[in-house]
Amino acid sequence: MKTNNLYWDTNNGDELFRRKEGVDSKRATEEDVLINLGFRDPFSREIKVGKMPMNEALDVVLEYGELYTIPKGYHSGLGTVRTQELSLGQLTPGTAIDEDIAENKVAWVNGIRVVGKLKINKNNMEGTATENDIVVGKDAWVNGKHIYGKMPVILREDTVLYAGDFYKIPRGYHGGEAIVHAADLAIQTPATAGPQDIVAGKSAWVKGKLIVGELEPLSVTLSVATASISDIRKSKTAFIANGLVTGTMNEYLNRPQTLLTAGQTFDIPVGYHDGMWRIKADSLYNQTQASATSAxxxxxxxxxxxxxxxxxxxxxxxxxxxxxxxxxxDLKKGKIAWSNGVKLIGTNEYDSISYAFNENNSDDPSSPIVCIMPTHRWNSINTLIIEFFDVNDPNRRVQKVVYSDVVSGSSRIKGTHSVVTTLGSPRVVVTNFDPNYYIEVSIYGYDVVDFSEENEEVR
Incomplete structure (x- = not known):
């Protein structure tokens, strides 16, 4: 090796100040940092203060048809937007747990937000390397396939470059020992930096001369920064006390409108929102489709x-x-009802009224069975029986559930089924949740609301 070769040290910190200034879409601005938090501009080193609004964690309840726009800025993740009536648990029945859902993916099961833990990438050995990305003589597994490297190994070969010459580094793996050096330092080091442009304690060659820096060290310059990576949008970069970092704050940009139905709740996620995401409660018109008129x-x-x-x-x-x-x-004594156009006055001394109902959903196991009671004013059902039959063997009954005194306005929700009634409505709705079975529902006897007025009609 020639003794007139020149070698010098450098580090990544020096490179921060040798970059050409320019517009970087990833550089954080005041709008990307929380309000009143300081940070330093990566090029001008000017200390700036964040302007990103800090939004309060509000609990917003949407009426039918009402629209709520999430304000621009940072949200703590504690705010909620919700509608009324039906619960989310009733709308999202399911059986999955976190081990059944891909890692960091989110789903709703029985009204509970579940974050997945299943490591898809690890199980599938996912990767991007090809045989040309692996050194010859080595092998690896990528996407379930055993591949063998074809990347050439380049032996050491030192090169001397004279002014105007160039050296093309051959494709392949280099051991890091080959040396390429310039013949003329003055020609090879054209630059404009002075001592004030170079960090104190560091040196650089400018037009063949060694310049000793006088600029305040980067660590001192950045020590006054208060922002952390969670205070900066994940698509932006900034210089803080730890140096150049990329933000980790979640972003919600160009999100489609979210529609909430009755009983649903929407939790505003933590992070930066562009102020365009709209949460809208579905209109009462869409949720009360019917054909009745005042007549x-x-x-x-x-x-x-x-x-x-x-x-x-x-x-x-x-x-x-x-x-x-x-x-x-069949009617309670003193009560009135109409049957085949005839007005009947009850003579039954007992509370219970004789009644029987039976129906199954073998044609469509997912379809609820709806019983219309003879009167709006029924108080409780004496006996309600639900029988479960195997869809592949219709004659095999696998379970029988018996309920007594089912009160109007009560709801019973189990893992396999639900019984829902509404006070003042003749509808009794039984829903099967297991597609492997169809159900048969039987109802026997009921009593009516006991009004104190005499001769009150039961209708």
Whole structure:
């Protein structure tokens, strides 16, 4: 090796100040850092103060059709936007746990937010290397395949470059020992830096001369920065006390509008929002589709139809179209009902009214079974039986569930089924959650609400 070769040290810190200034889309601005937190501009080294708004954690309840726009800025993740009525658990039945969902992916199961732990990449040995990315004589596994390296190994070969010459580094793996040096230092080191442009204690060659730096060290310059990587958007970079870092703050940009139905709640996620994400509660019109008019609803009664409150105008003193099989003995004593156009006055001394219902959903196991009770004013069902049958063997009953005294307005939700009733409604809805079975529902006997007024009609 020639003795007139020149070698010098450098480090990554020096390189920070040799970069050409320019516009970097990843450079953090005041809008990318939380309000009142300081940081230093990576090129001008000017201390700046963040302007990103800090939003309070609000609990926003949306009415039907109401729209809420998440404000621009940082959110702590504690704020919520929710609607009313139905619970999320009723809308998201499922059986998955965190080990069934890919790592860091999120799903909702039975109203609970589940973050996945299944390591897909590790299980699949995912990778991007090819045989040309691995040194010849070595092998590796990538995406489940055993591949052998074809990258050439370049032996050491020192090269001397004279002014105007160039050296093309051959493709392949280099051991890091080959030397390429310039013949003329003055020609090889054209630059404009002076002592004030170089960090104190460091030196550089400028036009063939050794310059000793007088600039304040980078560690001192950055020591006053207060931001952390979580205070900076993950798509942006900034210089802080630790040097050049890339932010980790989650970003929510150009998000599509989120629609909430009755009972749903939306948690505003932690991170930066561009102020364009809109959360909208579904309109009452979409959630109350129906066909009744005021003429179909009894006078002094109200109901919601297609998003509008309808006041009943029906005046019904007789019931000519009232097919039925009830007799006076089937009605509680003193109560009135219509059957086949005949007004009946009850003579039954007991609370229970004889009634039987039976239906199955073998044609569509996922379809709920709906029983319409004979009256809106039923108080409780004496006995409700749910039988489960194997869809592959319809004659094999696998389970029988018996409920007694099912009260109007109560709901019973189990892992395999639910029984839902609404106070003042004749509907009794039984839903099966297991697609491997169909159900058969039987209802026997009921009693009605005991009104104190005499001769109150049961309708």
């Amino acid at each position: 179909d609803i009894r006078k002094n009664k109200t109901a919601w139809v297609n998003g509008a409150l309808v006041y009943g105008e029906m005046e019904q003193e007789i019931s000519p179209n009232s097919p039925g099989t009830a007799e006076e003995k």
